[in-house]
Amino acid sequence: MKLASMLISALAAVASAAPAATGSLEKRGRMDLGEFNNFDFANEKLQYFDAINKLDLEAFAKLSAFKKLDISDFKRVFVRDELDINALLQLQVVAVVSQLADVGLFDDFDVAVIKIKTLDLGLLSDIGRFDIDSLIDDSRVPLLKDAIRENGRKNGRKDNDKSDERFKDIFSDDKSDERFKDVFSDDKSDER
Numbered sequence: 001m002k003l004a005s006m007l008i009s010a011l012a013a014v015a016s017a018a019p020a021a022t023g024s025l026e027k028r029g030r031m032d033l034g035e036f037n038n039f040d041f042a043n044e045k046l047q048y049f050d051a052i053n054k055l056d057l058e059a060f061a062k063l064s065a066f067k068k069l070d071i072s073d074f075k076r077v078f079v080r081d082e083l084d085i086n087a088l089l090q091l092q093v094v095a096v097v098s099q100l101a102d103v104g105l106f107d108d109f110d111v112a113v114i115k116i117k118t119l120d121l122g123l124l125s126d127i128g129r130f131d132i133d134s135l136i137d138d139s140r141v142p143l144l145k146d147a148i149r150e151n152g153r154k155n156g157r158k159d160n161d162k163s164d165e166r167f168k169d170i171f172s173d174d175k176s177d178e179r180f181k182d183v184f185s186d187d188k189s190d191e192r
Helices: 004-016 034-039 044-053 057-067 070-078 085-102 123-130 138-154
Strands: none
Touching: 034 057, 034 070, 034 123, 044 138, 057 085, 070 085, 070 138
16 A cells, blocks of 8 residues: 555656646747648658558647647658658657647646657667668568558548648647637636
């Protein structure tokens, strides 16, 4: 019984020390979606990972737009057409943060004070640039493309459609965005 009490006390201390969200949620303002390749991966293998894992990149974008999370360190994973260990590490962080945001873990926290980064490989940073693409058999590329196309259709995107509208409303200055009204309203009557 003592262990359970200590664990609950420790969790209560962490929860009370965490920065609380202040005020209402408002959009961060305009963001150049081109800097993030409209949150589409330039690399085909990363697009495949997005397809099979069904990443919720909209939740990731909302953290930046509404919660002011600094995601600038993750531009490279979207715009580089390379698959290396660094890209996989960044993709993993984006996937985990997106999943946590999707379930509402960051709803009551001021995430603007958090600096999310990938693992620093330090003196071994050269291994981060190892080209994983060289290990993938070219005969599998058509299968990867099929999975990417299928995922695009499920998400309402057309093949090679770079004018993805999913994120434009999130980062626009228009305050009449009704799509996220329920998610980001100050009304606490609809508790989850």
